[in-house]
Amino acid sequence: MGRNLYILAATLTLLSLVSCGVAFTNIAQQPGSPGDASLWRTMGLGLFVIALVVALAGILSSLFEQAERRADEARRDRRKH
Numbered sequence: 001m002g003r004n005l006y007i008l009a010a011t012l013t014l015l016s017l018v019s020c021g022v023a024f025t026n027i028a029q030q031p032g033s034p035g036d037a038s039l040w041r042t043m044g045l046g047l048f049v050i051a052l053v054v055a056l057a058g059i060l061s062s063l064f065e066q067a068e069r070r071a072d073e074a075r076r077d078r079r080k081h
Contacts, residue, residue, distance in 0.1 A: 002065065005058030012051035019044030 023040035 002058045002062035005054055005061060009051045009055035009058060012047050012054060016044040016047035016051060019047060 019040050023037045023044060
């Protein structure tokens with residue numbers, strides 16, 4: 001589960017970088033372009049914040065899985081003795 005969250009966080013980070021890149025180039029000022037530069041910057045920042053939250057969830061998920069694994073190993077070792 002943690003690995004999937006890391007992949008999602010990386011994808012969201014890449015999309016946020018692309019959004020910020022569009023905001024700082026002339027693409028956002030071309031006729032027929034969706035939105036203006038401030039909209040692209042806001043979307044990039046929002047995607048980056050969401051990516052940070054997803055990455056934190058991935059880290060916590062991995063930590064809890066590791067703690068659960070170690071607890072199971074300790075329980076098996078106690079049963080053997």
